[in-house]
Amino acid sequence: MALARTQAVAVLGVEGHLVEVEADLAAGLPRLTLVGLPDTALHEARDRIRAAVVNSGERWPDRRITIGLFPATLPKAGSGFDLAMAVAVLGAAAVVPRDALRGWLFLGELALDGRVRAVRGVLPAVLRAARAGIERMVVPAANAAEAALVPGARVEPAEDLAGVLAMLRGAAPAPVREASPRSPGAAAAPPGMPADEAGDLAEVVGQSRGRLAVEVAAAGGHHLYMQGPPGSGKTMLADRLPGLLPDLDRGAALEVTAVHSVAGQLPVEAPLITRPPYRNPHHSATPAALVGSGVAVVRPGLASQAHHGVLFLDEAPEFGRSSLDALRQPMETGTIEIARARVTARFPARFQLVLAANPCPCAKAQGSRSAACECPSLVRRRYLARLSGPLLDRIDIQVALSVPSRAELRADARRCEPTATVAARVARARERAATRWAATPWRCNAQVPGPVLRRDWPLPRRVVAPAERALERGLLTLRGFDRVLRLAWTFADLADRSQPGAEQVGAALDLRLPGWAR
16 A cells, blocks of 8 residues: 555644645556645645655656545645645655654645745644644744744754655654743834834823823723824824733733744744734725735734734824724624635734824814914814724723923923833733633733623722713713723722722723713
């Protein structure tokens, strides 16, 4: 029987699915047939693996070759199956011992000269294989550090096909490469923002209200909307928010790294992402760019790339209405599901959304008389109406900022705290929240559903009375009422209180409804 089997992984979204690669050699006209729902890139693998085998000094079998990828109903896409198919064919031809292929996972794209090239999605693939009990993984050398992040995985880095075949024949394998994760203090800025551009919160002078809003957003994981004229510090505040967030724990770091692995954005020298990511797209970004796109191979969008981090939309009214509304569902569920004819991909997307907007299109809402805004009120309303009510209702913190005067700048300069001081306070608040929600699926206040908060963690009637009056007057929806409760718990965590009091509920209302009246 000229039949050999190897193992590979198909990655759909950020989930790996084991694929058994079978190669059968039979009498007949020499040709290679590939079955099992392969895409175009996989069909082209027939020529790639043949050239790679020949250029590695091996003889290509002059027989009828059938390669099956099972389960046959699972769509397979990409070039990551090249190495597994080539090894299976050579195993069926007895070029390498068939028994040596058992218990191995093979990932990698083959160049025509036999080199093993890097592929996307190695981390979720190795995670899936490890859960299935496969301990030995052959991956491209460029992906070895990424694969070594999986505990218990024995990673064999492959430079070329000839080296892989020599190892299967009993030669000493290449040394295992260990992961070199970024140290906690090595880079202050998360992916997407250079370290030297992160800035310090103390530089945002004259915006004590804005600094408070950013601190509360960081402490509770809340969404944030800032409205104000140019020069009021909206972009500076948003850029400094990631610096206030604590390092990702091991589980969150692996989730974020898996998303960036599928997106092809992992740095080779430090594959484990330990800082919250930061994404700041241009206002021309389409819905597909934000939530993900693709037909046979679906790639994560910017919202998923900001998982456990910050998605900042500057000049938010300039974004397309459909792009903004596409974020409404992931803001609630923390996941994005993209359905195509042959495949459905799911990506995690638990991000903090930060919106910044000018009060009018001319961006001259304040200043001297000669530069004062001349936009009619109807134009202003239409401009801000591009941010739909359902979208804004899902944003916990909504603040209006103004350009500080010279006197305000001088008075506030002495009260500005550096990022390190505020980040330490945020970390303590997050620890309190994580302790409180330890027995639940949530870890920060912004994730807790309102019904659960009202049922299991009720506050005294006198404490929530102002929020209830705002609800009765139509200033808050029920969703907005729940947002106020979440903010109140964050204020309590920052104040080191066991539960919110009237002062914390009032402060939460002030950040949700600027200028609210009791």
